[in-house]
Amino acid sequence: MYLKxxxxxRFRAEGFLKVPQVLSTAEVAGFLEEAKKLLHHKTTLHWPVEEGMVMDWVADVELESATMRRLALHPVVTGIAEQLAGRPLRLFKSELLRKESAGSTATPLHIDESALPINSAPVTLTAWVALVDVPAERGCMTFWPGSHGLELAETEDLTSHPELRFWPRLTVPLRAGDCTFHHARTAHSAHANETDVTRISLATVYMDAEARFDPRRLYAEGMTDGLSRLLATMKAGDELSGERFPKLR
Ligand code: AKG
Structure with missing residues:
Protein backbone atom coordinates (compact mmCIF):
# COMPACT_ATOMS: atom_id res chain seq x y z
CA MET A 1 0.00 0.00 0.00
CA TYR A 2 1.33 3.40 -0.96
CA LEU A 3 -1.03 5.68 0.95
CA LYS A 4 -2.36 5.87 4.48
CA ARG A 10 -9.41 12.50 2.06
CA PHE A 11 -9.31 11.80 -1.69
CA ARG A 12 -12.79 10.26 -1.57
CA ALA A 13 -14.13 13.28 0.36
CA GLU A 14 -12.33 16.03 -1.56
CA GLY A 15 -11.96 14.49 -5.01
CA PHE A 16 -8.23 15.16 -5.30
CA LEU A 17 -4.97 14.42 -3.50
CA LYS A 18 -1.40 15.67 -3.79
CA VAL A 19 1.26 13.00 -3.35
CA PRO A 20 4.77 14.46 -3.01
CA GLN A 21 7.82 12.91 -4.66
CA VAL A 22 6.21 10.02 -6.45
CA LEU A 23 9.26 10.12 -8.74
CA SER A 24 12.91 10.27 -7.70
CA THR A 25 15.14 13.09 -8.96
CA ALA A 26 16.84 10.68 -11.36
CA GLU A 27 13.49 9.48 -12.74
CA VAL A 28 12.31 13.06 -13.26
CA ALA A 29 15.51 13.89 -15.17
CA GLY A 30 15.05 10.90 -17.51
CA PHE A 31 11.36 11.51 -18.16
CA LEU A 32 11.89 15.26 -18.65
CA GLU A 33 14.64 14.71 -21.22
CA GLU A 34 12.33 12.41 -23.23
CA ALA A 35 9.39 14.81 -22.78
CA LYS A 36 11.38 17.75 -24.20
CA LYS A 37 12.41 15.66 -27.23
CA LEU A 38 8.81 14.62 -27.88
CA LEU A 39 7.49 18.16 -27.51
CA HIS A 40 10.13 19.35 -29.98
CA HIS A 41 9.58 16.67 -32.63
CA LYS A 42 5.95 15.58 -32.43
CA THR A 43 2.86 17.31 -33.71
CA THR A 44 0.80 18.63 -30.82
CA LEU A 45 -2.88 19.36 -30.31
CA HIS A 46 -3.86 22.81 -29.04
CA TRP A 47 -6.44 24.21 -26.63
CA PRO A 48 -7.18 27.75 -27.79
CA VAL A 49 -9.55 30.10 -25.92
CA GLU A 50 -10.62 33.66 -26.67
CA GLU A 51 -7.76 35.15 -24.64
CA GLY A 52 -5.02 32.98 -26.18
CA MET A 53 -3.58 29.47 -25.85
CA VAL A 54 -4.19 27.36 -22.74
CA MET A 55 -1.66 24.68 -23.62
CA ASP A 56 -0.68 22.12 -26.23
CA TRP A 57 0.02 18.41 -25.85
CA VAL A 58 1.31 15.22 -27.43
CA ALA A 59 -1.72 12.93 -27.58
CA ASP A 60 -1.46 9.13 -27.20
CA VAL A 61 2.01 9.68 -25.80
CA GLU A 62 2.09 6.22 -24.23
CA LEU A 63 2.04 4.86 -27.78
CA GLU A 64 4.55 7.39 -29.12
CA SER A 65 7.28 6.68 -26.59
CA ALA A 66 8.27 3.61 -24.56
CA THR A 67 9.71 5.94 -21.91
CA MET A 68 6.43 7.81 -21.52
CA ARG A 69 4.54 4.51 -21.44
CA ARG A 70 6.74 3.55 -18.50
CA LEU A 71 5.67 6.73 -16.72
CA ALA A 72 1.97 6.27 -17.59
CA LEU A 73 2.21 2.73 -16.20
CA HIS A 74 4.66 3.59 -13.40
CA PRO A 75 4.11 1.09 -10.55
CA VAL A 76 3.90 3.77 -7.84
CA VAL A 77 1.59 6.10 -9.81
CA THR A 78 -0.71 3.24 -10.86
CA GLY A 79 -0.55 1.63 -7.42
CA ILE A 80 -1.76 4.87 -5.85
CA ALA A 81 -4.45 5.26 -8.52
CA GLU A 82 -5.85 1.78 -7.80
CA GLN A 83 -5.69 2.37 -4.06
CA LEU A 84 -7.67 5.60 -4.49
CA ALA A 85 -10.20 3.97 -6.82
CA GLY A 86 -10.48 0.90 -4.60
CA ARG A 87 -10.70 -1.41 -7.62
CA PRO A 88 -8.71 -2.60 -10.66
CA LEU A 89 -8.14 0.03 -13.34
CA ARG A 90 -7.10 0.36 -16.96
CA LEU A 91 -5.26 3.15 -18.69
CA PHE A 92 -7.62 5.22 -20.85
CA LYS A 93 -5.20 7.82 -22.23
CA SER A 94 -2.01 9.67 -21.48
CA GLU A 95 -1.09 13.16 -22.67
CA LEU A 96 2.15 15.08 -22.42
CA LEU A 97 1.12 18.64 -21.56
CA ARG A 98 3.01 21.86 -22.23
CA LYS A 99 1.96 25.25 -20.90
CA GLU A 100 4.31 27.66 -22.61
CA SER A 101 6.23 30.25 -20.65
CA ALA A 102 4.85 33.80 -20.76
CA GLY A 103 1.93 33.93 -23.13
CA SER A 104 -0.17 30.96 -22.08
CA THR A 105 -3.58 31.64 -20.58
CA ALA A 106 -5.27 30.05 -17.56
CA THR A 107 -6.83 26.61 -17.93
CA PRO A 108 -10.60 27.25 -17.67
CA LEU A 109 -12.58 25.77 -14.79
CA HIS A 110 -13.94 22.40 -15.94
CA ILE A 111 -14.62 18.78 -15.05
CA ASP A 112 -13.11 15.99 -17.15
CA GLU A 113 -16.04 13.60 -17.16
CA SER A 114 -17.91 15.44 -19.89
CA ALA A 115 -15.06 14.66 -22.33
CA LEU A 116 -14.51 11.03 -21.30
CA PRO A 117 -16.72 8.52 -23.15
CA ILE A 118 -16.59 5.98 -20.34
CA ASN A 119 -19.46 4.05 -18.79
CA SER A 120 -18.39 2.18 -15.67
CA ALA A 121 -17.98 2.46 -11.94
CA PRO A 122 -17.55 6.17 -11.20
CA VAL A 123 -13.87 5.91 -10.36
CA THR A 124 -12.24 7.53 -13.39
CA LEU A 125 -9.32 9.67 -12.25
CA THR A 126 -6.30 11.52 -13.60
CA ALA A 127 -2.72 11.36 -12.37
CA TRP A 128 -0.94 14.63 -13.19
CA VAL A 129 2.81 14.27 -12.75
CA ALA A 130 4.93 17.44 -12.67
CA LEU A 131 8.19 17.09 -14.61
CA VAL A 132 9.34 20.61 -13.68
CA ASP A 133 8.63 22.62 -10.54
CA VAL A 134 5.12 24.08 -10.89
CA PRO A 135 4.56 26.94 -8.42
CA ALA A 136 1.35 28.95 -8.75
CA GLU A 137 2.85 31.42 -11.22
CA ARG A 138 3.92 28.57 -13.55
CA GLY A 139 0.36 27.32 -13.93
CA CYS A 140 -0.33 24.93 -11.08
CA MET A 141 -3.82 23.53 -10.68
CA THR A 142 -6.61 24.67 -8.36
CA PHE A 143 -9.24 22.20 -7.15
CA TRP A 144 -12.76 22.73 -5.76
CA PRO A 145 -12.74 20.22 -2.83
CA GLY A 146 -15.83 18.03 -2.72
CA SER A 147 -17.18 19.35 -6.03
CA HIS A 148 -17.20 15.79 -7.45
CA GLY A 149 -20.31 15.27 -5.29
CA LEU A 150 -22.26 18.00 -7.11
CA GLU A 151 -24.68 17.24 -9.93
CA LEU A 152 -23.01 19.42 -12.54
CA ALA A 153 -24.60 19.48 -15.98
CA GLU A 154 -22.23 18.39 -18.71
CA THR A 155 -22.69 21.58 -20.70
CA GLU A 156 -22.77 24.01 -17.80
CA ASP A 157 -20.52 27.08 -17.75
CA LEU A 158 -18.89 26.24 -14.44
CA THR A 159 -17.38 29.69 -13.90
CA SER A 160 -20.85 31.10 -13.33
CA HIS A 161 -22.16 28.09 -11.39
CA PRO A 162 -23.80 29.69 -8.32
CA GLU A 163 -22.28 27.21 -5.86
CA LEU A 164 -18.79 26.97 -7.35
CA ARG A 165 -18.37 30.76 -7.49
CA PHE A 166 -18.39 30.95 -3.70
CA TRP A 167 -16.85 27.52 -3.00
CA PRO A 168 -13.52 27.53 -1.15
CA ARG A 169 -10.83 26.15 -3.43
CA LEU A 170 -7.28 24.95 -3.06
CA THR A 171 -4.33 25.89 -5.25
CA VAL A 172 -1.74 23.11 -5.29
CA PRO A 173 1.85 24.03 -6.23
CA LEU A 174 4.00 21.02 -7.13
CA ARG A 175 7.68 20.25 -7.15
CA ALA A 176 9.06 18.21 -10.04
CA GLY A 177 8.24 14.58 -9.23
CA ASP A 178 5.10 15.43 -7.23
CA CYS A 179 1.77 14.18 -8.50
CA THR A 180 -1.87 15.12 -8.05
CA PHE A 181 -4.73 12.68 -8.52
CA HIS A 182 -8.16 14.06 -9.30
CA HIS A 183 -11.54 12.42 -9.79
CA ALA A 184 -13.17 12.94 -13.21
CA ARG A 185 -16.00 14.94 -11.60
CA THR A 186 -13.81 17.28 -9.55
CA ALA A 187 -13.93 20.88 -10.77
CA HIS A 188 -10.45 22.24 -11.46
CA SER A 189 -8.56 24.93 -13.33
CA ALA A 190 -4.97 26.12 -13.61
CA HIS A 191 -3.18 29.44 -13.56
CA ALA A 192 -1.47 30.89 -16.62
CA ASN A 193 2.27 30.31 -16.86
CA GLU A 194 3.81 33.72 -16.14
CA THR A 195 7.38 32.45 -15.70
CA ASP A 196 10.08 32.01 -18.30
CA VAL A 197 10.16 28.22 -17.83
CA THR A 198 7.81 25.97 -19.81
CA ARG A 199 5.45 23.92 -17.63
CA ILE A 200 5.75 20.23 -18.62
CA SER A 201 3.66 17.44 -17.10
CA LEU A 202 2.13 14.09 -17.92
CA ALA A 203 -1.61 13.65 -17.39
CA THR A 204 -2.85 10.05 -17.49
CA VAL A 205 -6.49 9.05 -17.18
CA TYR A 206 -7.29 5.69 -15.57
CA MET A 207 -10.72 4.06 -15.65
CA ASP A 208 -12.52 1.08 -14.14
CA ALA A 209 -11.16 -2.19 -15.59
CA GLU A 210 -14.75 -3.08 -16.63
CA ALA A 211 -15.29 0.19 -18.51
CA ARG A 212 -17.47 0.29 -21.62
CA PHE A 213 -17.67 2.90 -24.35
CA ASP A 214 -20.38 5.54 -23.87
CA PRO A 215 -20.65 7.77 -26.97
CA ARG A 216 -22.92 10.27 -25.20
CA ARG A 217 -19.82 11.87 -23.79
CA LEU A 218 -17.67 11.59 -26.89
CA TYR A 219 -15.98 14.91 -27.40
CA ALA A 220 -14.08 14.05 -30.52
CA GLU A 221 -15.36 16.41 -33.13
CA GLY A 222 -12.49 17.73 -35.14
CA MET A 223 -9.96 15.86 -32.99
CA THR A 224 -7.29 14.21 -35.10
CA ASP A 225 -5.46 12.08 -32.54
CA GLY A 226 -5.49 8.29 -32.86
CA LEU A 227 -7.62 7.74 -29.78
CA SER A 228 -10.38 10.07 -30.99
CA ARG A 229 -10.34 8.40 -34.40
CA LEU A 230 -10.59 4.95 -32.78
CA LEU A 231 -13.45 6.02 -30.50
CA ALA A 232 -15.33 7.42 -33.49
CA THR A 233 -15.53 3.84 -34.87
CA MET A 234 -16.89 2.30 -31.64
CA LYS A 235 -20.46 1.46 -30.63
CA ALA A 236 -22.17 2.10 -27.31
CA GLY A 237 -21.29 -0.66 -24.84
CA ASP A 238 -18.12 -1.80 -26.61
CA GLU A 239 -15.40 -2.93 -24.23
CA LEU A 240 -12.54 -0.52 -23.63
CA SER A 241 -9.97 -3.28 -23.28
CA GLY A 242 -6.98 -4.94 -24.92
CA GLU A 243 -3.55 -3.50 -25.58
CA ARG A 244 -4.92 -0.03 -26.32
CA PHE A 245 -6.42 0.20 -22.83
CA PRO A 246 -4.11 -1.99 -20.70
CA LYS A 247 -4.99 -3.19 -17.24
CA LEU A 248 -2.67 -1.67 -14.68
CA ARG A 249 -1.74 -5.08 -13.32
C1 AKG B 1 -6.48 17.60 -16.46
O1 AKG B 1 -5.46 16.91 -16.46
O2 AKG B 1 -7.61 17.11 -16.24
C2 AKG B 1 -6.40 19.03 -16.70
O3 AKG B 1 -7.42 19.68 -16.79
C3 AKG B 1 -5.08 19.65 -16.84
C4 AKG B 1 -5.13 21.15 -16.81
C5 AKG B 1 -3.77 21.74 -16.92
O4 AKG B 1 -2.81 20.98 -17.03
O5 AKG B 1 -3.66 22.96 -16.91
Whole structure:
Protein backbone atom coordinates (compact mmCIF):
# COMPACT_ATOMS: atom_id res chain seq x y z
CA MET A 1 0.00 0.00 0.00
CA TYR A 2 1.33 3.40 -0.96
CA LEU A 3 -1.03 5.68 0.95
CA LYS A 4 -2.36 5.87 4.48
CA UNK A 5 -6.07 5.15 4.94
CA UNK A 6 -6.54 8.80 5.93
CA UNK A 7 -5.19 9.92 2.55
CA UNK A 8 -7.58 7.61 0.68
CA UNK A 9 -10.43 8.92 2.84
CA ARG A 10 -9.41 12.50 2.06
CA PHE A 11 -9.31 11.80 -1.69
CA ARG A 12 -12.79 10.26 -1.57
CA ALA A 13 -14.13 13.28 0.36
CA GLU A 14 -12.33 16.03 -1.56
CA GLY A 15 -11.96 14.49 -5.01
CA PHE A 16 -8.23 15.16 -5.30
CA LEU A 17 -4.97 14.42 -3.50
CA LYS A 18 -1.40 15.67 -3.79
CA VAL A 19 1.26 13.00 -3.35
CA PRO A 20 4.77 14.46 -3.01
CA GLN A 21 7.82 12.91 -4.66
CA VAL A 22 6.21 10.02 -6.45
CA LEU A 23 9.26 10.12 -8.74
CA SER A 24 12.91 10.27 -7.70
CA THR A 25 15.14 13.09 -8.96
CA ALA A 26 16.84 10.68 -11.36
CA GLU A 27 13.49 9.48 -12.74
CA VAL A 28 12.31 13.06 -13.26
CA ALA A 29 15.51 13.89 -15.17
CA GLY A 30 15.05 10.90 -17.51
CA PHE A 31 11.36 11.51 -18.16
CA LEU A 32 11.89 15.26 -18.65
CA GLU A 33 14.64 14.71 -21.22
CA GLU A 34 12.33 12.41 -23.23
CA ALA A 35 9.39 14.81 -22.78
CA LYS A 36 11.38 17.75 -24.20
CA LYS A 37 12.41 15.66 -27.23
CA LEU A 38 8.81 14.62 -27.88
CA LEU A 39 7.49 18.16 -27.51
CA HIS A 40 10.13 19.35 -29.98
CA HIS A 41 9.58 16.67 -32.63
CA LYS A 42 5.95 15.58 -32.43
CA THR A 43 2.86 17.31 -33.71
CA THR A 44 0.80 18.63 -30.82
CA LEU A 45 -2.88 19.36 -30.31
CA HIS A 46 -3.86 22.81 -29.04
CA TRP A 47 -6.44 24.21 -26.63
CA PRO A 48 -7.18 27.75 -27.79
CA VAL A 49 -9.55 30.10 -25.92
CA GLU A 50 -10.62 33.66 -26.67
CA GLU A 51 -7.76 35.15 -24.64
CA GLY A 52 -5.02 32.98 -26.18
CA MET A 53 -3.58 29.47 -25.85
CA VAL A 54 -4.19 27.36 -22.74
CA MET A 55 -1.66 24.68 -23.62
CA ASP A 56 -0.68 22.12 -26.23
CA TRP A 57 0.02 18.41 -25.85
CA VAL A 58 1.31 15.22 -27.43
CA ALA A 59 -1.72 12.93 -27.58
CA ASP A 60 -1.46 9.13 -27.20
CA VAL A 61 2.01 9.68 -25.80
CA GLU A 62 2.09 6.22 -24.23
CA LEU A 63 2.04 4.86 -27.78
CA GLU A 64 4.55 7.39 -29.12
CA SER A 65 7.28 6.68 -26.59
CA ALA A 66 8.27 3.61 -24.56
CA THR A 67 9.71 5.94 -21.91
CA MET A 68 6.43 7.81 -21.52
CA ARG A 69 4.54 4.51 -21.44
CA ARG A 70 6.74 3.55 -18.50
CA LEU A 71 5.67 6.73 -16.72
CA ALA A 72 1.97 6.27 -17.59
CA LEU A 73 2.21 2.73 -16.20
CA HIS A 74 4.66 3.59 -13.40
CA PRO A 75 4.11 1.09 -10.55
CA VAL A 76 3.90 3.77 -7.84
CA VAL A 77 1.59 6.10 -9.81
CA THR A 78 -0.71 3.24 -10.86
CA GLY A 79 -0.55 1.63 -7.42
CA ILE A 80 -1.76 4.87 -5.85
CA ALA A 81 -4.45 5.26 -8.52
CA GLU A 82 -5.85 1.78 -7.80
CA GLN A 83 -5.69 2.37 -4.06
CA LEU A 84 -7.67 5.60 -4.49
CA ALA A 85 -10.20 3.97 -6.82
CA GLY A 86 -10.48 0.90 -4.60
CA ARG A 87 -10.70 -1.41 -7.62
CA PRO A 88 -8.71 -2.60 -10.66
CA LEU A 89 -8.14 0.03 -13.34
CA ARG A 90 -7.10 0.36 -16.96
CA LEU A 91 -5.26 3.15 -18.69
CA PHE A 92 -7.62 5.22 -20.85
CA LYS A 93 -5.20 7.82 -22.23
CA SER A 94 -2.01 9.67 -21.48
CA GLU A 95 -1.09 13.16 -22.67
CA LEU A 96 2.15 15.08 -22.42
CA LEU A 97 1.12 18.64 -21.56
CA ARG A 98 3.01 21.86 -22.23
CA LYS A 99 1.96 25.25 -20.90
CA GLU A 100 4.31 27.66 -22.61
CA SER A 101 6.23 30.25 -20.65
CA ALA A 102 4.85 33.80 -20.76
CA GLY A 103 1.93 33.93 -23.13
CA SER A 104 -0.17 30.96 -22.08
CA THR A 105 -3.58 31.64 -20.58
CA ALA A 106 -5.27 30.05 -17.56
CA THR A 107 -6.83 26.61 -17.93
CA PRO A 108 -10.60 27.25 -17.67
CA LEU A 109 -12.58 25.77 -14.79
CA HIS A 110 -13.94 22.40 -15.94
CA ILE A 111 -14.62 18.78 -15.05
CA ASP A 112 -13.11 15.99 -17.15
CA GLU A 113 -16.04 13.60 -17.16
CA SER A 114 -17.91 15.44 -19.89
CA ALA A 115 -15.06 14.66 -22.33
CA LEU A 116 -14.51 11.03 -21.30
CA PRO A 117 -16.72 8.52 -23.15
CA ILE A 118 -16.59 5.98 -20.34
CA ASN A 119 -19.46 4.05 -18.79
CA SER A 120 -18.39 2.18 -15.67
CA ALA A 121 -17.98 2.46 -11.94
CA PRO A 122 -17.55 6.17 -11.20
CA VAL A 123 -13.87 5.91 -10.36
CA THR A 124 -12.24 7.53 -13.39
CA LEU A 125 -9.32 9.67 -12.25
CA THR A 126 -6.30 11.52 -13.60
CA ALA A 127 -2.72 11.36 -12.37
CA TRP A 128 -0.94 14.63 -13.19
CA VAL A 129 2.81 14.27 -12.75
CA ALA A 130 4.93 17.44 -12.67
CA LEU A 131 8.19 17.09 -14.61
CA VAL A 132 9.34 20.61 -13.68
CA ASP A 133 8.63 22.62 -10.54
CA VAL A 134 5.12 24.08 -10.89
CA PRO A 135 4.56 26.94 -8.42
CA ALA A 136 1.35 28.95 -8.75
CA GLU A 137 2.85 31.42 -11.22
CA ARG A 138 3.92 28.57 -13.55
CA GLY A 139 0.36 27.32 -13.93
CA CYS A 140 -0.33 24.93 -11.08
CA MET A 141 -3.82 23.53 -10.68
CA THR A 142 -6.61 24.67 -8.36
CA PHE A 143 -9.24 22.20 -7.15
CA TRP A 144 -12.76 22.73 -5.76
CA PRO A 145 -12.74 20.22 -2.83
CA GLY A 146 -15.83 18.03 -2.72
CA SER A 147 -17.18 19.35 -6.03
CA HIS A 148 -17.20 15.79 -7.45
CA GLY A 149 -20.31 15.27 -5.29
CA LEU A 150 -22.26 18.00 -7.11
CA GLU A 151 -24.68 17.24 -9.93
CA LEU A 152 -23.01 19.42 -12.54
CA ALA A 153 -24.60 19.48 -15.98
CA GLU A 154 -22.23 18.39 -18.71
CA THR A 155 -22.69 21.58 -20.70
CA GLU A 156 -22.77 24.01 -17.80
CA ASP A 157 -20.52 27.08 -17.75
CA LEU A 158 -18.89 26.24 -14.44
CA THR A 159 -17.38 29.69 -13.90
CA SER A 160 -20.85 31.10 -13.33
CA HIS A 161 -22.16 28.09 -11.39
CA PRO A 162 -23.80 29.69 -8.32
CA GLU A 163 -22.28 27.21 -5.86
CA LEU A 164 -18.79 26.97 -7.35
CA ARG A 165 -18.37 30.76 -7.49
CA PHE A 166 -18.39 30.95 -3.70
CA TRP A 167 -16.85 27.52 -3.00
CA PRO A 168 -13.52 27.53 -1.15
CA ARG A 169 -10.83 26.15 -3.43
CA LEU A 170 -7.28 24.95 -3.06
CA THR A 171 -4.33 25.89 -5.25
CA VAL A 172 -1.74 23.11 -5.29
CA PRO A 173 1.85 24.03 -6.23
CA LEU A 174 4.00 21.02 -7.13
CA ARG A 175 7.68 20.25 -7.15
CA ALA A 176 9.06 18.21 -10.04
CA GLY A 177 8.24 14.58 -9.23
CA ASP A 178 5.10 15.43 -7.23
CA CYS A 179 1.77 14.18 -8.50
CA THR A 180 -1.87 15.12 -8.05
CA PHE A 181 -4.73 12.68 -8.52
CA HIS A 182 -8.16 14.06 -9.30
CA HIS A 183 -11.54 12.42 -9.79
CA ALA A 184 -13.17 12.94 -13.21
CA ARG A 185 -16.00 14.94 -11.60
CA THR A 186 -13.81 17.28 -9.55
CA ALA A 187 -13.93 20.88 -10.77
CA HIS A 188 -10.45 22.24 -11.46
CA SER A 189 -8.56 24.93 -13.33
CA ALA A 190 -4.97 26.12 -13.61
CA HIS A 191 -3.18 29.44 -13.56
CA ALA A 192 -1.47 30.89 -16.62
CA ASN A 193 2.27 30.31 -16.86
CA GLU A 194 3.81 33.72 -16.14
CA THR A 195 7.38 32.45 -15.70
CA ASP A 196 10.08 32.01 -18.30
CA VAL A 197 10.16 28.22 -17.83
CA THR A 198 7.81 25.97 -19.81
CA ARG A 199 5.45 23.92 -17.63
CA ILE A 200 5.75 20.23 -18.62
CA SER A 201 3.66 17.44 -17.10
CA LEU A 202 2.13 14.09 -17.92
CA ALA A 203 -1.61 13.65 -17.39
CA THR A 204 -2.85 10.05 -17.49
CA VAL A 205 -6.49 9.05 -17.18
CA TYR A 206 -7.29 5.69 -15.57
CA MET A 207 -10.72 4.06 -15.65
CA ASP A 208 -12.52 1.08 -14.14
CA ALA A 209 -11.16 -2.19 -15.59
CA GLU A 210 -14.75 -3.08 -16.63
CA ALA A 211 -15.29 0.19 -18.51
CA ARG A 212 -17.47 0.29 -21.62
CA PHE A 213 -17.67 2.90 -24.35
CA ASP A 214 -20.38 5.54 -23.87
CA PRO A 215 -20.65 7.77 -26.97
CA ARG A 216 -22.92 10.27 -25.20
CA ARG A 217 -19.82 11.87 -23.79
CA LEU A 218 -17.67 11.59 -26.89
CA TYR A 219 -15.98 14.91 -27.40
CA ALA A 220 -14.08 14.05 -30.52
CA GLU A 221 -15.36 16.41 -33.13
CA GLY A 222 -12.49 17.73 -35.14
CA MET A 223 -9.96 15.86 -32.99
CA THR A 224 -7.29 14.21 -35.10
CA ASP A 225 -5.46 12.08 -32.54
CA GLY A 226 -5.49 8.29 -32.86
CA LEU A 227 -7.62 7.74 -29.78
CA SER A 228 -10.38 10.07 -30.99
CA ARG A 229 -10.34 8.40 -34.40
CA LEU A 230 -10.59 4.95 -32.78
CA LEU A 231 -13.45 6.02 -30.50
CA ALA A 232 -15.33 7.42 -33.49
CA THR A 233 -15.53 3.84 -34.87
CA MET A 234 -16.89 2.30 -31.64
CA LYS A 235 -20.46 1.46 -30.63
CA ALA A 236 -22.17 2.10 -27.31
CA GLY A 237 -21.29 -0.66 -24.84
CA ASP A 238 -18.12 -1.80 -26.61
CA GLU A 239 -15.40 -2.93 -24.23
CA LEU A 240 -12.54 -0.52 -23.63
CA SER A 241 -9.97 -3.28 -23.28
CA GLY A 242 -6.98 -4.94 -24.92
CA GLU A 243 -3.55 -3.50 -25.58
CA ARG A 244 -4.92 -0.03 -26.32
CA PHE A 245 -6.42 0.20 -22.83
CA PRO A 246 -4.11 -1.99 -20.70
CA LYS A 247 -4.99 -3.19 -17.24
CA LEU A 248 -2.67 -1.67 -14.68
CA ARG A 249 -1.74 -5.08 -13.32
C1 AKG B 1 -6.48 17.60 -16.46
O1 AKG B 1 -5.46 16.91 -16.46
O2 AKG B 1 -7.61 17.11 -16.24
C2 AKG B 1 -6.40 19.03 -16.70
O3 AKG B 1 -7.42 19.68 -16.79
C3 AKG B 1 -5.08 19.65 -16.84
C4 AKG B 1 -5.13 21.15 -16.81
C5 AKG B 1 -3.77 21.74 -16.92
O4 AKG B 1 -2.81 20.98 -17.03
O5 AKG B 1 -3.66 22.96 -16.91
Missing amino acids: DSEVT
